[in-house]
Amino acid sequence: MSNTAPELNGRLGHLLKHAQLRLAELSAEALAPFGVSGRELAVLLVLAGQEAASQQQVAGRLGVDRTTMVAFLDAxxxxxxxxxxxxxxxxxxxxxxxxxxxxDTLRRATEASDAAERRFLAPLSAADAERFRATLQAVALHDDASA
Structure with a gap:
């Protein structure tokens, strides 16, 4: 991101986009040996986090449509x-x-994904990394309807 226009370096959308691109790059690299993408890892995590679920229930938890869910599950x-x-x-x-x-793939891929997240957050202290995660959760999970 160092070669971007300095005028954009304070813009939230620009920063979030580049942070997400960097994390996606690190995650893809970490998950490649396991043959899963970040989105497929999310499916595996949801399946592991609850009792047997229908594909419709899994799709709902992930916020994806039925066609996308079928493609994930087929793969x-x-x-x-x-x-x-x-x-x-x-x-x-x-x-x-x-x-x-x-x-087994979930266990090993999650460990690799966690390592990628640690690498992404390496410029921050442990306390700042935890605050960053909590702040993103507050913003991303905020329900406008309850405000």
Whole structure:
């Protein structure tokens, strides 16, 4: 970002865009050995964080549409990271679960992703990095309807 116009270096949109690009670059590099993207890692994390869920429930938690979710799950299922199974409580729907390979990939990819985040935050002290994360959560997760 050092070669950008100095007039833009104080603009929030410009800074957020370049910070996200840098984090995406570090994350992609860290996740490449595991054959998953950052978005696919998010799917695996959501699946690991709850009991067996339908693909519609997973899509809702991730905020993606049904078509996008099907594409993610098809790709992950093709690599034996997730499996679709009939819901024992409702045979009309399928649930999506991590496979053993998916759980192992999730563990190792999460460690690599965490290392990439630490590398991204390296210019900050530990306290500043924690404040930065908390501040981003406050802004990103703020519900305008409750204001």
């Amino acid at each position: 992950l299922e093709g690599r034996d990271l997730v499996a679709r199974r009939p819901d024992p409580g409702d045979r009309r729907r399928n649930v999506v679960v991590l496979t053993a390979k998916g759980a």
